[in-house]
Structure formats: C-alpha cells, structure tokens
Amino acid sequence: MKKNFSNNSEYINRELSWIEFNKRVLNVSENPDTPLFERLKFVAITSSNFDEFFMVRVGSLNDQVNAGFNQKDPSGMTPLEQIENIFIYAKKLIDRQYKAFNDIQKELLGHNLKFASVEELSEEQRDYLQRYYIEKVYPVLTPILVDKRIQSPLVFNKSLNVGVLLENEKHEKFFGTVQVPSVLGRLVEVPGEGDMREFVSLEEIIKLNLEALFSGHRVVSSSCYRITRNADLTLDEEGAEDLLETIEESIKLRKWGAVVKLEVESGVDEELRSQLVDLFELSGDYVVDINGYIDLSFLMKFTGMQGYEQFKYKREEFQMHRAFKSDEDIFRIISKEDVLLHHPFESFDPVLKLVESAAKDKNVLAIKQVLYRVSGNSPIVDALVKAAESGKQVTVLVELKARFDEENNINWARRLEKAGCHVIYGIVGLKTHCKILLVVRMEETGIKRYVHLGTGNYNDDTAKLYTDIGYFTCNPQYGSDASRLFNMLSGHSKLENMYKLSSAPIDMRRKFERLIDREISNAQAGKKSRIACKLNSLVDYKMIKKLYEASNAGVKVDLVIRGICCLVPNIKDQSENITVRSIVGRYLEHSRIYYFYNDGDEEVFISSADWMTRNLDRRVELLVPVEDEESVEKLKNIIEINLKDNVNAKSMSSDGRYMKFKGGDKTLDSQKYFQERSVKENSIDKKLFKPKYSGINIG
Known part of the structure; x- marks a missing residue:
C-alpha cells in the first residue's frame, strides 16, 4: 500500500536547518585541534554566513509577512512563526559564537596576542591612540545629530556605527550617530611592552572622542550598533529595456532595504536602545545583544598577519593531474582520454590552460562558456578577451543575477563586449547556473569539440578553497549536447534530443x-x-x-x-x-x-x-x-x-x-x-x- 507523505512533521524547516549548518561551521572554531587562526576564520565565516542569511532569507520572509502571506511551509510554520524561531535559535548560536571567540582570545594571550580594551592601556598607549585619532580617524568621520530636520539618518546596510544619546544645555536629549569608517582597519595596534602585541578596535577609539566630536553636547551614553537590511532583490526582467542598467539600479536599492535585524552592544542604555528600535521601526524581537565586538567578520583579515604560520593550516601543494604533467598539447591529452579532476586536491590549472590554449591556437574556431562567479582578476576572462581580439568567435553567458556578484559580473560583461565577445545574459526568469566550457577546433579529420563540465564556478580563487569536480572530454555526443545547450541559451531555441546531458x-x-x-x-x-x-x-x-x-x-x-x-x-x-x-x-x-x-x-x-x-x-x-x-x-x-x-x-x-x-x-x-x-x-x-x-x- 502506498504511503501518503503529507504530514508536516516529515519535513524540517529550511531556515532552521540552515542555522544547524552554521552551527557546524562554528563547531570548527570550537575544536581545539583546529589551528588558532583557522578557528578565528571560522568565527568570522559564521558572522558572514549570518549576514547573507538575514539579508536574503529573513528579508524574503519579512516581505511575505508585510504582504499578509500566512500560508504554512511544509514543516507547518507561517512566515512570521519562521522569523520568530529564527531569532530564538540565531541568538543562541550568536551567544555561543562569542563564547568561542572569548575562549580563543584567552589562548592567544598565551602567545602574546591581545585584543585590548581602552581601560587596560597605559597612559603612553592612550596618548598614541589620541594622536592616531587626530591624524587618521577624525578627518574621515561624519557625526550626525538627529533633530526635527533630520528624521532618519543615512545608515548603510552592514555598516558599524556608534549611536550616542546627547543632552544640550537646556537638558534636551538628542540622538547622534557616527559611522565607523570602513576605509580604515578595524583594529589598531598600539605599541606594547616586551613581546606582547596589543590591538584596540577603531570604534573604541572613536568612543573616547565623542564629547569633542559632538561639541556643545554632553554624552549621556553610547553604544555600537549595526543594521542588516533586506537585500532580496526582485527584478522585472520582462519589463527591463536594459538588464544591466536594471540590475545596477537594484544593487543601489540594497543599501536601503527594510531593516530586518539590529545588533547592539550588551548593556546598552535602555533609552538609547529605544531610540534605535524606533529609528529603524523594529520590534524588540528583532534586536540582538552582542557581548563583544559587533561583526566578527573582521577576524578574517586579522588572521592574514605574517609570521604566525604555526597558527594556520599547513600550506598544501595542489597536485597537477598526471595526465596534464607533460608538455604535450592539451588538445591531444583530452583526445586520448576523458579526465576527471577532484579540486582543490588536483589543480585547477588545466581548466585555465584549456581556455588559454584555445585563445592562442590558430585551429580553434570558437569558444563558448558560462560564467556565474569569477575571481577579481580572472585569467579566464583575460584569455576570452584575447581570443576575441584575435578574431575567434567567442560567446560568453555572464549570469548577471548571481547574488552579491552582480556588480562584478556587470563589469566583466562590459569588458568582454568591448573586446568583441558575443555576451548573452541567459533566459528571462531563469538563472543560468550550469558550469560548461566548449572549444570548437578544426583538425585534420574535421571539426572537433572539446568540453569541460563541472560542479563549481570558473573561479581560480575559490577552486583552491572548494571541493569540486571537473570533467574533460571530447566525446562527440557530449560536444553535440554542449552545442545545443549554447544554441538554446543564445537563440532561445528548444532544447531537445540530447545524447548524454540532462x-x-x-x-x-x-x-x-x-x-x-x-x-x-x-x-x-x-x-x-x-x-x-x-x-x-x-x-x-x-x-x-x-x-x-x-x-x-x-x-x-x-x-x-x-x-x-x-x-x-x-x-x-x-x-x-x-x-x-x-x-x-x-x-x-x-x-x-x-x-x-x-x-x-x-x-x-x-x-x-x-x-x-x-x-x-x-x-x-x-x-x-x-x-x-x-x-x-x-x-x-x-x-x-x-x-x-x-x-x-x-x-x-x-x-x-x-x-x-x-x-x-x-x-x-x-x-x-x-x-x-x-x-x-x-x-x-x-x-x-x-x-x-x-x-x-x-x-
């Protein structure tokens, strides 16, 4: 008898399952067998993961609540119930994250590395910070006092800020805010005694100077805060005359989406807390109290310090697959056998070599490739540009809707177009996420097609960090399927009668x-x-x-x-x-x-x-x-x-x-x-x- 699978208890809520995943990321930082700086990295990754989760997933749920959508998901929760549960579980995990960070700090102390508070500093160190503030910090600060003329200060998504409760001579209270400048490093090293290296946060330096910054007012209380905005962009592709311009405009709107989370320092003055909650039109449930530095993603940069290799994973040498170790022409290598690479353990270089060789090879007639996310200085894009400039037919599908890579992909698309590549943006209503490269070459026996298919992006940076599979073949059936796929993407033709691929x-x-x-x-x-x-x-x-x-x-x-x-x-x-x-x-x-x-x-x-x-x-x-x-x-x-x-x-x-x-x-x-x-x-x-x-x- 066929069982009816309709009971809600048979499904785990997607959002709570994601929080369980982020907990597993944090677990790596809690593992004493993980090198110290790598533990800090995983603390930072946990923060970055949460940022994207709240911007996209909680942002989307928030839209549903505001639209009056009350339908339950397969786990049995309405959008509002999901948000409520997300904050309950997220707050618990964030508390655990800060405990992990505090534990790591204690271990770092034993290795002469210290995240210091201003109160712990000597007079000489405080004088050093004051000079640093005057020379480097003060010139880039913009204090904003909120009064009747300025109802809502410009607070950017994910920016760190210092909120200030101020009082004038008439004992009238005002709210002031100043953004902690992201153009300066988050940590400032102060000269210490002996071998100890001490670091003070930029926000603490700013807090020391608030009276002077808001001169004429008394500082009643201050607290760091940070907001996360809804960044779940919706696009009207059907009505867009120029997709590039439409996406560029939507990227700008990301800065001003509805606030979905407010982080404040633990122990913040209740009146200041109330000002912040009112300012961003939130309920108290959307406020997260942080017991430490707000936004620990800065730790990723801290771990890049030189001279602490003993606190990092041993640098591995990624192997060149034996098939590609010779100086033999890459087309001959792939002609002899299919080759499967397991990244990052096997080098991504053969993928780069195929594109670069195709760009130079006089017998190559065409190169077609899908780009979803590429690196900042992509050698693949460089090779495609050279191929187009040398007269080859180059077709590149650049997925402009790759979330948080839209701006980067727009820049690549324009560069490729300028070089003479035929750039396409996929099919309306769909993201093109497949990983495929096709090289068409004229050989003695006729046209031959070389194909690379993968599970990961054509990104030489992430290929060192992600485990992925890449597959090279010149099997004519795969080549035929690849041609049909690109014809469908560029000509919106019907995709049918594929030999191998689905x-x-x-x-x-x-x-x-x-x-x-x-x-x-x-x-x-x-x-x-x-x-x-x-x-x-x-x-x-x-x-x-x-x-x-x-x-x-x-x-x-x-x-x-x-x-x-x-x-x-x-x-x-x-x-x-x-x-x-x-x-x-x-x-x-x-x-x-x-x-x-x-x-x-x-x-x-x-x-x-x-x-x-x-x-x-x-x-x-x-x-x-x-x-x-x-x-x-x-x-x-x-x-x-x-x-x-x-x-x-x-x-x-x-x-x-x-x-x-x-x-x-x-x-x-x-x-x-x-x-x-x-x-x-x-x-x-x-x-x-x-x-x-x-x-x-x-x-």
Missing part, C-alpha cells in the same frame, strides 16, 4: 525521478539497490517524498549533504533506510555527485544542481553522466570516503540535530585522505597506473 528546468527532475524509480523497482523485485548522493542542500519536497518512497521499498539511501537538509532520516515506515551526514572542514564541500546502483550496472553523475526547487525548476543546470571506468571509480571512491569520514562529519538524527561520530579505533579525515591520495596517485607514471579504488561496498 538539463533543468527541462528534464532533469524527470531524470532523477526515473533513476530513483528504477532503484525502487529493483528493490521490490528482490534485487540489490542503492542510492548514494553528495550535494550541498536537499530542500525540494517532491524529491524528499521520492526518497521516502525509495526507503519504504527497501532501497538503501546514503546522503552526504553539507548544508540544508529538510528530509528527516531514521523514521520507522518513512526513512529508516536513509542516512544523512554533513562534512564541514578546512575546504568547503561543494561537489555534487549522484550514484545509482542499477542492479550492478552502476550509473554515476556529476551536476551543477542540488536537490532544491530553484535548481530543478528555476535555473539552467546540467546533469552529466560520467562513463569512463577510471572516472567512475574515482567518483565512487569520493562518496565512499565521505561516508567513512569520522573527523569532519556529523550524522543527522531524526530531530534535525547533528551528532559527532563516537568510538572507532581509526579516524578518517576525508579531506586529508584526498590530499594524500592526490600526491600518491599523481606521482605515478601514467603507463603504470591502474585504478585501485575500492568502490562503494553494496553488501
């Missing part, structure tokens, strides 16, 4: 459903069945229902999900055959791999897409079957080792919480394993190499 939003969802249905049928027929997937997020409720159906049929389902997971595992008669684990470590887990046992005729795919509704229905994505034996075994091994990780991995329980693995004689850090394996494998002569992966144990 695409969203056209047929990827149906493809996944068929693959899962096949495992269900095999299980019901008494055959072995297995699904194992590595992805970033599982949110789509149709996919979750399908996985519940597979579990009930007896299919073993193992999921490695870094971030959000709305599926509830380990529930009898629902998901007892499903396991979920998350890996958060030195590198950001970003690759998407989908494995289906298929009664022994295994199929493995890589993809740009997670199992989220936006990926399956509102984005252009690709699902790529990987077929050559060595690459298949390599992907299977990645999943297998991820499933054995008991250092960076945590297992999800049926209440949505994540628990560390207990016991076991051997520890396995998957990221460390892949780094060591990459060194070992890529030092082997290609002629002697044979795959030695153990594969997934079906059992």
Whole structure:
C-alpha cells in the first residue's frame, strides 16, 4: 500500500536547518585541534554566513509577512512563526559564537596576542591612540545629530556605527550617530611592552572622542550598533529595456532595504536602545545583544598577519593531474582520454590552460562558456578577451543575477563586449547556473569539440578553497549536447534530443525521478539497490517524498549533504533506510555527485544542481553522466570516503540535530585522505597506473 507523505512533521524547516549548518561551521572554531587562526576564520565565516542569511532569507520572509502571506511551509510554520524561531535559535548560536571567540582570545594571550580594551592601556598607549585619532580617524568621520530636520539618518546596510544619546544645555536629549569608517582597519595596534602585541578596535577609539566630536553636547551614553537590511532583490526582467542598467539600479536599492535585524552592544542604555528600535521601526524581537565586538567578520583579515604560520593550516601543494604533467598539447591529452579532476586536491590549472590554449591556437574556431562567479582578476576572462581580439568567435553567458556578484559580473560583461565577445545574459526568469566550457577546433579529420563540465564556478580563487569536480572530454555526443545547450541559451531555441546531458528546468527532475524509480523497482523485485548522493542542500519536497518512497521499498539511501537538509532520516515506515551526514572542514564541500546502483550496472553523475526547487525548476543546470571506468571509480571512491569520514562529519538524527561520530579505533579525515591520495596517485607514471579504488561496498 502506498504511503501518503503529507504530514508536516516529515519535513524540517529550511531556515532552521540552515542555522544547524552554521552551527557546524562554528563547531570548527570550537575544536581545539583546529589551528588558532583557522578557528578565528571560522568565527568570522559564521558572522558572514549570518549576514547573507538575514539579508536574503529573513528579508524574503519579512516581505511575505508585510504582504499578509500566512500560508504554512511544509514543516507547518507561517512566515512570521519562521522569523520568530529564527531569532530564538540565531541568538543562541550568536551567544555561543562569542563564547568561542572569548575562549580563543584567552589562548592567544598565551602567545602574546591581545585584543585590548581602552581601560587596560597605559597612559603612553592612550596618548598614541589620541594622536592616531587626530591624524587618521577624525578627518574621515561624519557625526550626525538627529533633530526635527533630520528624521532618519543615512545608515548603510552592514555598516558599524556608534549611536550616542546627547543632552544640550537646556537638558534636551538628542540622538547622534557616527559611522565607523570602513576605509580604515578595524583594529589598531598600539605599541606594547616586551613581546606582547596589543590591538584596540577603531570604534573604541572613536568612543573616547565623542564629547569633542559632538561639541556643545554632553554624552549621556553610547553604544555600537549595526543594521542588516533586506537585500532580496526582485527584478522585472520582462519589463527591463536594459538588464544591466536594471540590475545596477537594484544593487543601489540594497543599501536601503527594510531593516530586518539590529545588533547592539550588551548593556546598552535602555533609552538609547529605544531610540534605535524606533529609528529603524523594529520590534524588540528583532534586536540582538552582542557581548563583544559587533561583526566578527573582521577576524578574517586579522588572521592574514605574517609570521604566525604555526597558527594556520599547513600550506598544501595542489597536485597537477598526471595526465596534464607533460608538455604535450592539451588538445591531444583530452583526445586520448576523458579526465576527471577532484579540486582543490588536483589543480585547477588545466581548466585555465584549456581556455588559454584555445585563445592562442590558430585551429580553434570558437569558444563558448558560462560564467556565474569569477575571481577579481580572472585569467579566464583575460584569455576570452584575447581570443576575441584575435578574431575567434567567442560567446560568453555572464549570469548577471548571481547574488552579491552582480556588480562584478556587470563589469566583466562590459569588458568582454568591448573586446568583441558575443555576451548573452541567459533566459528571462531563469538563472543560468550550469558550469560548461566548449572549444570548437578544426583538425585534420574535421571539426572537433572539446568540453569541460563541472560542479563549481570558473573561479581560480575559490577552486583552491572548494571541493569540486571537473570533467574533460571530447566525446562527440557530449560536444553535440554542449552545442545545443549554447544554441538554446543564445537563440532561445528548444532544447531537445540530447545524447548524454540532462538539463533543468527541462528534464532533469524527470531524470532523477526515473533513476530513483528504477532503484525502487529493483528493490521490490528482490534485487540489490542503492542510492548514494553528495550535494550541498536537499530542500525540494517532491524529491524528499521520492526518497521516502525509495526507503519504504527497501532501497538503501546514503546522503552526504553539507548544508540544508529538510528530509528527516531514521523514521520507522518513512526513512529508516536513509542516512544523512554533513562534512564541514578546512575546504568547503561543494561537489555534487549522484550514484545509482542499477542492479550492478552502476550509473554515476556529476551536476551543477542540488536537490532544491530553484535548481530543478528555476535555473539552467546540467546533469552529466560520467562513463569512463577510471572516472567512475574515482567518483565512487569520493562518496565512499565521505561516508567513512569520522573527523569532519556529523550524522543527522531524526530531530534535525547533528551528532559527532563516537568510538572507532581509526579516524578518517576525508579531506586529508584526498590530499594524500592526490600526491600518491599523481606521482605515478601514467603507463603504470591502474585504478585501485575500492568502490562503494553494496553488501
């Protein structure tokens, strides 16, 4: 009998699942085995993650509340209930974040590094700060006094400010504010005694000088504060005459979105707190009290100090895949075999080399590529510009709607257009998120197409920090599919009759459903069945229902999900055959791999897409079957080792919480394993190499 999966208790709320993910990020900073500066980095990342979460997710929920939208999500909560729960759980996690930071500070003291308060400084140090203030800080400050003429001061999104309650000679009270200038460093080092290095925050230096800054007024109280605004941009693409200009205008509006969170220092004067709450039209529930420096993202820059390598991860040498170690022409290398790279353990350089070689090669006729997020000084963009300037046909889809990269992508788009590239901006209503590069080359036997397909962006910076998969092939069927995809993107033609690739939003969802249905049928027929997937997020409720159906049929389902997971595992008669684990470590887990046992005729795919509704229905994505034996075994091994990780991995329980693995004689850090394996494998002569992966144990 088919089970009805409609009970709200069968889904975990997306937003609370994300907070659980950010907790796992913070866990790295709480781990004493993590180097000290790396612990500070993860404290900073936790702050940055929260900023984006509140700007986008809470901003969107806030819009729903203001529009009177009260429909419950699949977990059973209305938008307002979700916001209320978000603040309850977020405040708890923020308190924990500051405890972690305070614990790290105590350890840093033992290494002669100190975040000092002004009260702890000597007279000489305070004199130094006063000179620093007069010479460097005061000239860039803009104090604002709020009176009847200025009802609402200009307070920028995510800017740090000092709010001041002032009193004049008539004992009238006013609110004043001054922005802590972001053009200056957040920390100022003061000369110390002996080996101790002491740092004071810029806001504390400003607070020391408020009486002079607001001369003629008495400072009653002061407190740092920071607001987060709704940055969930909505675009009318249909009505936009110029998409670039429309997005540029919407970026400006980000600064003035509705306030969704106010951070204030703990112990702030109640009258000043009330002024801030009224100023930004908030309820007290939207206020977060901070026990320490507001906005710890500045710690990322602090950890870049030279001379403290013992407090950082050992710098790893990313290996060149053995196929690309020779000086042989890259087109000949790819012609001989498909090659699968596992970043960052295997270098991203071959991807750069393919674009750069294509730009120079006189036999290359055309280069086509999708750019979603690229680095600040992108060598790929440089190569595409050179290719266009040399007369090659260069087509680049630049996704202008890549959130928080819009401005960067607009600049790249204009540069590419100026060089003579054919720049396209995708399809109205859809983001183009697939990762694909096509090089068309004239050879002795005729036209040949070289394709690179990946799970991550063409960004040489993040390729050193994210785990991703890249796949090179000149298989003509993949080449044909790539050409059809680009024709669809540039000419808005119908995408059909693909040989190998599946695409969203056209047929990827149906493809996944068929693959899962096949495992269900095999299980019901008494055959072995297995699904194992590595992805970033599982949110789509149709996919979750399908996985519940597979579990009930007896299919073993193992999921490695870094971030959000709305599926509830380990529930009898629902998901007892499903396991979920998350890996958060030195590198950001970003690759998407989908494995289906298929009664022994295994199929493995890589993809740009997670199992989220936006990926399956509102984005252009690709699902790529990987077929050559060595690459298949390599992907299977990645999943297998991820499933054995008991250092960076945590297992999800049926209440949505994540628990560390207990016991076991051997520890396995998957990221460390892949780094060591990459060194070992890529030092082997290609002629002697044979795959030695153990594969997934079906059992």
